[in-house]
Amino acid sequence: MxxxxxxxxxxxxxxxxxREVTDMxxxxxxxxxxxxxxxxxxxxxxxxxxxxLPNGNTEIWDFVKHRKGAACIVPITKDxxxxxxxxxxxxxxxxxxxxxxxxxxxxxxDPLQCAKRELREETGYxxxxxxxxxxxxxxxxxxxxxxxxxxxxxxYPVGTQQLDDAEAIDCKLWEIEDVLALIDSGKMEDGKxxxxxxxxxxxI
Amino acid sequence: MxxxxxxxxxxxxxxxxxREVTDMxxxxxxxxxxxxxxxxxxxxxxxxxxxxLPNGNTEIWDFVKHRKGAACIVPITKDxxxxxxxxxxxxxxxxxxxxxxxxxxxxxxDPLQCAKRELREETGYxxxxxxxxxxxxxxxxxxxxxxxxxxxxxxYPVGTQQLDDAEAIDCKLWEIEDVLALIDSGKMEDGKxxxxxxxxxxxI
Numbered sequence: 001m002x003x004x005x006x007x008x009x010x011x012x013x014x015x016x017x018x019r020e021v022t023d024m025x026x027x028x029x030x031x032x033x034x035x036x037x038x039x040x041x042x043x044x045x046x047x048x049x050x051x052x053l054p055n056g057n058t059e060i061w062d063f064v065k066h067r068k069g070a071a072c073i074v075p076i077t078k079d080x081x082x083x084x085x086x087x088x089x090x091x092x093x094x095x096x097x098x099x100x101x102x103x104x105x106x107x108x109x110d111p112l113q114c115a116k117r118e119l120r121e122e123t124g125y126x127x128x129x130x131x132x133x134x135x136x137x138x139x140x141x142x143x144x145x146x147x148x149x150x151x152x153x154x155x156y157p158v159g160t161q162q163l164d165d166a167e168a169i170d171c172k173l174w175e176i177e178d179v180l181a182l183i184d185s186g187k188m189e190d191g192k193x194x195x196x197x198x199x200x201x202x203x204i
Numbered sequence: 205m206x207x208x209x210x211x212x213x214x215x216x217x218x219x220x221x222x223r224e225v226t227d228m229x230x231x232x233x234x235x236x237x238x239x240x241x242x243x244x245x246x247x248x249x250x251x252x253x254x255x256x257l258p259n260g261n262t263e264i265w266d267f268v269k270h271r272k273g274a275a276c277i278v279p280i281t282k283d284x285x286x287x288x289x290x291x292x293x294x295x296x297x298x299x300x301x302x303x304x305x306x307x308x309x310x311x312x313x314d315p316l317q318c319a320k321r322e323l324r325e326e327t328g329y330x331x332x333x334x335x336x337x338x339x340x341x342x343x344x345x346x347x348x349x350x351x352x353x354x355x356x357x358x359x360y361p362v363g364t365q366q367l368d369d370a371e372a373i374d375c376k377l378w379e380i381e382d383v384l385a386l387i388d389s390g391k392m393e394d395g396k397x398x399x400x401x402x403x404x405x406x407x408i
Contacts, residue, residue: 135390198402
């Protein structure tokens with residue numbers, strides 16, 4: 001029974017109270033008839049999916065496959081400062097402040113190892129108190145990119161940055177209230193960074 | 205002066221205190237030499253960018269252009285319940301719980317109008333107290349998708365859902381603690397939803 005039909009004559013407030021949420025059958029949502037690889041990119045592959053709608057029509061949908069997935073980490077010092085990295089993002093054509101992050105080396109890599117590596121390489125810091133914060137999907141409408149988000153407490157410096165040839169990264173320890181002001185003003189935009197920091201603040 | 209060189213002989217903790225964060229010159233970060241459209245998709249376009257690295261080498265990077273941008277809204281009732289929508293996401297091949305969201309009708313559409321429309325169409329609810337929460341970029345490494353995130357307080361039902369042919373959406377009013385448990389357990393994954401809800405909880 002589709003929701004569209006079911007609510008036709010109901011007040012939605014009453015409906016929400018009454019209806020049990022159960023799995024919808026495949027007849028009720030779009031299903032994929034075929035998937036065609038259009039281009040194998042550098043870190044992603046671009047596909048076109050032919051989708052069958054519940055009404056019997058078909059549509060072409062975009063699908064971006066992120067090959068390896070990613071991990072990121074919210075690094076916080078013992079005295080409550082947040083360590084962020086700043087870099088130029090060509091996709092946005094501007095600089096961003098973000099939490100340390102990177103692609104996994106392979107699909108099977110432990111995301112915790114990836115997160116620890118990115119913290120060490122991008123900032124020169126390490127932590128002995130790392131915990132999982134979030135399992136995040138960055139953009140569910142057309143892409144499967146999964147990002148595991150960790151919290152690193154009591155971070156401490158262990159050496160210098162270890163950057164690759166494409167990376168030029170500034171680091172800065174931020175007061176929490178200054179980060180929140182950036183988020184509230186719309187000047188800090190990166191989704192994983194906002195979600196990670198706000199989740200971390202519930203744990204410290 | 206590149207950070208990589210600058211920190212070579214320094215303790216990073218001292219470095220962070222000492223160094224002013226200033227704009228890096230274009231010689232210090234990757235720059236785009238050319239951009240080639242590979243495929244014009246349905247809601248996105250896929251490009252290959254030829255990037256010049258600071259060391260003089262070139263690399264091919266992916267760029268996904270999201271044509272119109274999007275908006276979403278965290279709907280909260282007067283008694284503190286959060287209204288979420290559940291739908292099948294073909295890119296993930298599973299159902300998700302999300303805040304109401306959708307593409308803008310055009311690049312120039314006011315994102316607030318888009319957010320109000322998605323709330324109305326996907327849930328049948330409206331609000332007279334809507335405020336901006338976040339300016340969010342969903343996946344900064346390779347895509348320019350921008351999502352404006354709003355908070356709708358004191359939502360009230362005004363009618364039934366108004367879904368398009370591809371949509372099959374369940375709605376449910378959630379207790380805040382149950383939503384937080386889903387986030388903490390990794391069962392609620394959508395980035396804009398997690399960021400939006402955690403940001404909203406700082407405002408109510």
